[in-house]
Amino acid sequence: MKIIYKTKNEITGEEIMNVFKSVGWNKNPEDILDAFKNSYYVTAYHNNKLVAFARSISDGYYYTGIYDVIVNPKYQKKGIAKEMMKMLLSKFKGTYFFLSYTEDNREFYEKCGFEDLPSGMWMNREKSFNLDIDKL
Numbered sequence: 356m357k358i359i360y361k362t363k364n365e366i367t368g369e370e371i372m373n374v375f376k377s378v379g380w381n382k383n384p385e386d387i388l389d390a391f392k393n394s395y396y397v398t399a400y401h402n403n404k405l406v407a408f409a410r411s412i413s414d415g416y417y418y419t420g421i422y423d424v425i426v427n428p429k430y431q432k433k434g435i436a437k438e439m440m441k442m443l444l445s446k447f448k449g450t451y452f453f454l455s456y457t458e459d460n461r462e463f464y465e466k467c468g469f470e471d472l473p474s475g476m477w478m479n480r481e482k483s484f485n486l487d488i489d490k491l
């Protein structure tokens with residue numbers, strides 16, 4: 356199966372949504388297109404159809420976050436996600452890499468070289484949306 360990989364290429368909200376929907380995830384199409392535009396992303400195509408992507412946000416020197424690593428189920432277990440991860444790791448080689456994962460995917464990220472972060476914190480989106488900054 357010939358998979359073509361691209362980086363930061365032209366992409367539509369509909370194409371992105373089709374990949375999200377293939378794994379049962381939903382997003383706002385306009386927001387997610389904007390989010391991609393603000394990220395460095397890798398895409399994977401089969402017969403001109405977007406079948407997978409992975410995106411990152413980096414300062415280019417110190418810190419890189421990895422998000423939305425998604426492969427259409429019909430194309431999973433063929434090494435596509437690992438190839439996209441390699442492209443992101445290579446692009447921002449030498450920076451700290453961070454990601455969060457769902458438990459089912461821990462082993463995949465371990466195979467990409469990731470390990471547990473001994474101390475880390477986060478704030479989820481809903482909390483950040485409702486946060487009363489003055490009350491902190």
Ligand SMILES: CC(C)(COP(=O)(O)OP(=O)(O)OC[C@H]1O[C@@H](n2cnc3c(N)ncnc32)[C@H](O)[C@@H]1OP(=O)(O)O)[C@@H](O)C(=O)NCCC(=O)NCCS
Pocket residue numbers: 378423424425426427430431432433434435436437438455456457459460461462463466
């Ligand atoms: C997780 C996901 C991106 C992996 O994509 P993929 O293209 O199937 O992964 P690859 O084929 O590149 O797998 C690379 C290696 O990781 C392993 N692997 C992949 N997914 C795995 C999983 N869920 N559990 C354990 N191992 C996994 C593969 O067996 C392969 O091992 P190998 O190198 O020893 O042969 C894909 O299953 C997916 O899109 N899931 C739904 C969306 C999602 O949950 N994304 C991650 C958000 S945290």
